[in-house]
Amino acid sequence: MDIDTIYKVREVDAGQDKLIAEIEKFLNNNDLKLGKDVIKYLTISIGGEIVASAGIAEGGIIKCTAIHPNYRGEGLVLKLFTELTYLCFDLGFKDLFIYTKPENEKIFRNCGFFPIEIASKVILMENSKTRLPNYCKDLQKINSRINATKIGSVVLNANPFTLGHQFLVESAASLCDWLHVFVVKEDASYFSWEDRFELVKKGISHLKNVTLHEGSRYIISRVTFPTYFLKDEKIADENYAELDLRIFRHYIAPSLNITHRFVGTEPTSPITNKYNSEMNYWLEEAPLAYPPIKTTIIERKTVNSQPISASKVRELYLADKMEDLKLYVPPTTYEFLEKNKNVKNK
Secondary structure: OHHHOOOOEEEOOOOOHHHHHHHHHHHHOOOOEEEOEEEEOOOEEEEEEEEEEEEEEEEOEEEEEOOOOOOOOOOOOHHHHHHHHHHHHHOOHHHHHHHOHHHHHHHHOOOOOOEEEEEOOEEEEOOOOOOHHHHHHHHHHHHHHOOOOOOOEEEEEEOOOHHHHHHHHHHHHHHHOEEEEEOOOOOOOOOOHHHHHHHHHHHHHOOOOOEOOOOOOOOOOOOHHHHHOOOOOOOOOHHHHHHHHHHHHHHHHHOOOOOOEEEEEOOOOHHHHHHHHHHHHHHHOOOOOOOEEEEEEOOEEEEEEEOOOHHHEEEEEHHHOHHHHHHOOOOOHHOOEEEHHOOOOO
């Protein structure tokens, strides 16, 4: 079959309801569903029938990839990914990632993708053999300057940084020789990445055994844990939690000799609570080839018997209840919020 003469490639925006309905039907027939975070789809049709599709989510993440059973082995995967790569580049995405079923690994290797980690039902791949190893080498350079045995870690979104976050970091720092704090780098929160990072930096500046890290694509990001950034999702997909935690245990923790991970109790966010419940197994108990990491849960700091949360802080901030905010945030965060109270534009 001469595919070049008969196939039709189409770009479909997420808002084109009629065409999206056709894609949804095609995906459902291939045991897949629409991605809620997909911003654009690419389809290949033959004789008016969709025979291949893929979606692009924010950040260059490829998902919802399917090939009609009758056309597998016809060269459609390579055609699809050639067109998809051009489209991603046009959208400004150079670093590409893909979710697929583990049995499809060989197919996408042939398209220039390399495995990062395999979970129970999904594999995460990227279009580079060196990006992740180079990231780990950068972490190892940081670790070479640290002389410690019990090395802890904390991952924060800090949207914004609260007294609860400060208590968690202080508690973790007191329980280990050295602590690595990672701030989620995705700009998908109310407060910008730059502001969140600066607030954490100021809020923990009094601690002398802490290294503050920018987050990366490999730790609680749209790549490793996309459910976290979907506002209408109420539960976390266990495959994503598994992937994120396995990547941490496989790559990040060994690069920094991390032995412990600290997390606060999570009574207000079902997604984060689900992630935390998966953490103990995948970091400590799962029989993986990488060293186990001890998980320690620290009780959330409270105000008037209610847990301090960033969502509560945002609620008070948007309601202009600045005096009440003083109970929930450190002075450095309060100063920032006070300064910016007239520019609430989100």
